[in-house]
Amino acid sequence: MAIAWKEAYRLLADDLDARGVDIEAVKDALKAQRIETPSWGYADSGTRFHVFPQPGAAVTAYQKLADAAQVHKFTGVAPSVALHIPWDKVDDYGALQQYAASLGLSLGAINPNLFQDDAYKLGSLCHPDAAVRRMAIDHCLECVGIAKTVGSNIISLWLPDGTNYPGQDNIRERKHRLVEALTKVYAAMPAPMRLLIEYKFFEPAFYHTDLADWGMAYVLATKLGDRAQVLVDLGHHPLGTNIEQIVAFLIDEGRLGGFHFNSKKFADDDLTVGSINPYELFLIYNELIDGERDPAVDMSVAYMIDQSHNIKPKVEASIQSVMNIQEAYARALLIDRASLAQAQRAGDVVMAEEIVQAAYRTNVTPLLAQVREEMGLAPDPLTAYRASGYYERVCQERTR
Ligand code: AFD
Ligand code: MN
Ligand code: MN
Secondary structure, eight states: OOTHHHHHHHHHHHHHHHTTOOHHHHHHHHHHOOOEEEGGGGBOOBOSSOBOOOTTOBOSHHHHHHHHHHHHHHHSSOOEEEEETTTTOOSOHHHHHHHHHHTTOEEEEEEOOOSSSGGGGGOSTTOSSHHHHHHHHHHHHHHHHHHHHHTOOEEEEEOOOEESSTTSSOHHHHHHHHHHHHHHHHHHSOTTOEEEEEOOSSSSOSSEETTOSHHHHHHHHHHHOTTEEEEEETTSSOTTOOHHHHHHHHHHTTOEEEEEEOBOSSSOOOBOTTSSOHHHHHHHHHHHHHHHTOTTOOOOOEEEEOOOOSSSOHHHHHHHHHHHHHHHHHHHHTSOHHHHHHHHHHTOHHHHHHHHHHHHTSOOHHHHHHHHHHTTSOSOHHHHHHHHTHHHHHHHHTOO
16 A cells, blocks of 8 residues: 555545545544454464464463554554453453553453353353362452453353253253352452343354343343443344344443454354445444433443454454444444434435445545544554564564
8 A cells, every 4th residue: 555545545534525524533532442352362262173274373471462452553543452261360450551551552351251161061150060160250240350360351251151961950040150150250340340241042052042132231230330331242143133233222221332343144253343244234323323322311332452363463354344344434423414314314225324324435544544644643554563573583582
């Protein structure tokens, strides 16, 4: 992307100006965007079939933060990193937080792990054995303690619990156990710490999942309190689900806590966000901007990536992910909302759709390049990262 992008930006700016777009406001919004990357996105991962180890992949929490710092260095909008416990367990979380700060990073959501212990075969917080439930609750309380130590205000909880066979357990009793357990966890969270409740329609259980959809997560959040909200993971819905509708509904109820951005083709594939259905991602951002612009709505959304980069180089895939999210937001910011509302009120279906699609069809690459230049960054983060030699260096340093 040589200097030609400058000319493309000049033409785009003229076009946007003619369309009545406040370009400076759009650029300010893009500069203010914040996207959290997951520590687990920098380490080797795989599927139940195989893990393909990659040279240079991070192993320690410190190495993961060093990689995450590269994503922030080249994109400028990824200053926080989600942790996963015990994958990121360290002796001194204060020291880890200081190391993150030395890299210009903060530690974000703390993710408990309720799926990788032999005791959890029949569930964790929903397990029929009170001793196992106690173990899972204590792990969540440990995560609350870590959040306090590192200055994080988010516990991001994915509940893997469920059953594999009809009759295996009592579904309503499992619901009661879950409410009882999470009430204890919620009580331990000091304000303004939030519990983001993540649902998933199947996996690892194959008959029923205790927190299977947004409605179950929403009801649970309302039972716990104002600082419990729903986390929408884009890979966690049956095929054909209208995710942007779920997002709009949760925004309107003040219960959209955050996202786990990724893409899926069939199930929870943890593919690069925007790589399968960029229009869906754009439509989700349309709902987010609609909510942000509504004074009656109070939004505090954690925009987090949740991906395991099984065959892509980790840092590159993370930079690509951030860029795809920036692109969706940039396009959605170009929607002429006044004309859209007018067309909607008039029932002008074609014009309303055309207004939305006109924004989607806009090539925002030059706009994002201009924003990055104004932020003191290279116009194309991926090219700049590849030229930096970071990957070659860590491949040398992190020899196995
Ligand atoms: C898996 C789960 C869920 C969770 C993530 C990190 O499906 O999305 O948030 O791992 O634990 O993808
Ligand atoms: Mn997730
Ligand atoms: Mn997932």
